Structure formats: C-alpha cells, structure tokens
Amino acid sequence: xxxxxxxxxxxxxxxxxxxxxxxxxxxxxxxxxxxxxxxxxxxxxxxxxxxxxxxxxxxxxxxxxxxxxxxxxxxxxxxxxxxxxxxxxxxxxxxxxxxxxxxxxxxxxxxxxxxxxxxxxxxxxxxxxxxxxxxxxxxxxxxxxxxxxxxxxxxxxxxxxxxxxxxxxxxxxxxxxxxxxxxxxxxxxxxxxxxxxxxxxxxxxxxxxxxxxxxxxxxxxxxxxxxxxxxxxxxxxxxxxxxx
Numbered sequence: 001x002x003x004x005x006x007x008x009x010x011x012x013x014x015x016x017x018x019x020x021x022x023x024x025x026x027x028x029x030x031x032x033x034x035x036x037x038x039x040x041x042x043x044x045x046x047x048x049x050x051x052x053x054x055x056x057x058x059x060x061x062x063x064x065x066x067x068x069x070x071x072x073x074x075x076x077x078x079x080x081x082x083x084x085x086x087x088x089x090x091x092x093x094x095x096x097x098x099x100x101x102x103x104x105x106x107x108x109x110x111x112x113x114x115x116x117x118x119x120x121x122x123x124x125x126x127x128x129x130x131x132x133x134x135x136x137x138x139x140x141x142x143x144x145x146x147x148x149x150x151x152x153x154x155x156x157x158x159x160x161x162x163x164x165x166x167x168x169x170x171x172x173x174x175x176x177x178x179x180x181x182x183x184x185x186x187x188x189x190x191x192x193x194x195x196x197x198x199x200x201x202x203x204x205x206x207x208x209x210x211x212x213x214x215x216x217x218x219x220x221x222x223x224x225x226x227x228x229x230x231x232x233x234x235x236x237x238x239x240x241x242x243x244x
Contacts, residue, residue: 026069027060030077039070078154081120087244088113092129094207096235107133107235113147123149127164141209143168143188151196160201162192168209179217186210186230190237199244205237 024036027048040057041049047059048068068075094107113127125147133139145166152159170183187210194203215227 023071025071026067028066028068029060029064030066031064039068042070042073044075076155078120079156079158080154081117081123081151083117083119085114085116086123088115088125088127088201088241089244090129090201090239090241092131092237092239094131094133094235094237096233098135104135105133105233105235106135107131111239111241115147115149120154121151123151125149129164131168138172138174139170139183139211140172141168141170141185141211143209145188145190156198158196160194160196160203162190162194162201162203162205164188164190164192168211170211179215182214182216184212184214186212192237192239194239199242201239201241201243203237203239203241205239207233207235207237209233209235 023038025039026034026036027039027050028034038051039048040051043049045062047061048065050058050060052058062075062077065075066077090109090111090113092109092111094105094109096105096107097103098105109129109131111127111129113125115123115125117123127145127147129143129145131141131143133141143164143166145164148163150161152161166188168185168188170185172183174181188208190205190207192203192205194201210230210232213229213231215229217225217227
C-alpha cells in the first residue's frame, strides 16, 4: 500500500513538471483596456484566440487592438492619417549669434500653414511665419514658404522630417542722426527634425535667412556714402505645432 502511494506521488510530480506553463501576453485595446492573457492562436490582421480563466476561449479582432507584446512577436496598430486638407499653427523660438556688436540674437515667430495630406507619411503645403528678431539685430521678417513633411512611422508617436523653403521679406528700416539703414529679405530655408504625438509636433531646426543691409551714412552736409552688405542669418529653431 505504501509502495503504491509513493509510486502515485512520483508520477503526479513528474506529470506536473512535464507540463508547459502557458505564456501570458500583454494586449492593449484601442479603448484603453489592458490585460494579460494566453494567446492560443494568432491570425494576423484578422483576430487572436485567447484563453480566459476557466479555460474559456474568446476572440479579439485586430481592429480593436492597439498593441500586442508576445514572446515571439510584437504588434502595433497603424495610425493612418486621412487624406485631405488641414491647417497647422505653430510657435517658434529662434536663437542665433548676431554679426553686429558680436552679440546674441533671439527671435519669436507665429506660423500658420495650409497643408494637404497625400498619405499616412507625406504632406505638402504653403505657409507664412511672421518673425520678430530681438536683441542686437532687431528686425521684422515675413517668410512665405512651401512646406514638406514626412512622418516616418504609421503610429501616433513618430519621428518626423520637415522642410520649409521660400522667400522672406524684411519689413523694418532704421533711421537716426548718423545713418539710415534699409533691409531687404531673400531666400529662406529651415530643415527640421522632430517628433509627432497625435496632432502635436515638436521639432528642432536650423533656419537660414538671406538678408541685405544697406546703410546710408548721414552727415550735416549730406550723405557720406552707402554701404551694402549681404549675409546669411543662421538661427537654431525650437518649434511646437498643433494640427487643426
């Protein structure tokens, strides 16, 4: 009797160790729900079959799934951006080194652009970015540009590449008892990289702006000569944008 009990016990322990423990996968749904379940079957793009407590089976359609983390695979639902027109507004801070007085240049700009989403990755548009330069190089500029935006991933959080290029108009002249300064704008370009989080985009860019400065020196007997200088202003750009 004792011998029979020991044999039965050994067989039970052996069977227990011989069983494979089911791996629980993490599933997030689009509605915000999150849970850990055993995935028994996976039909990519269609549904997954899961095992619930009590050994019950259930099915979850891929259209309801945001992500799956499994020991053998991972899945993230695509964030498809619909084709069509949209408006994007932005606030930009500019930082650069001024040529005059070897000082710093700081600026602020408010931009708006009208865009067309070609597919989930690419959009193109046109925009304006009125800019006020402060400290040392005080000026007011009006860049008008064409715009290209490339979203690298079909996800709500994705790296992005942006390129603005066009022409900028200088709208400020200065005059004092010593001279009169005239400004003319020129070509404008700003490549940027950043991250898109749903309708928000945060980016870091490098702004190049051609500007021509004409100085007419004044004396009590009249003009004392005209000096013309062409230069490229270079600014670091920090931008936050919202899509409407």
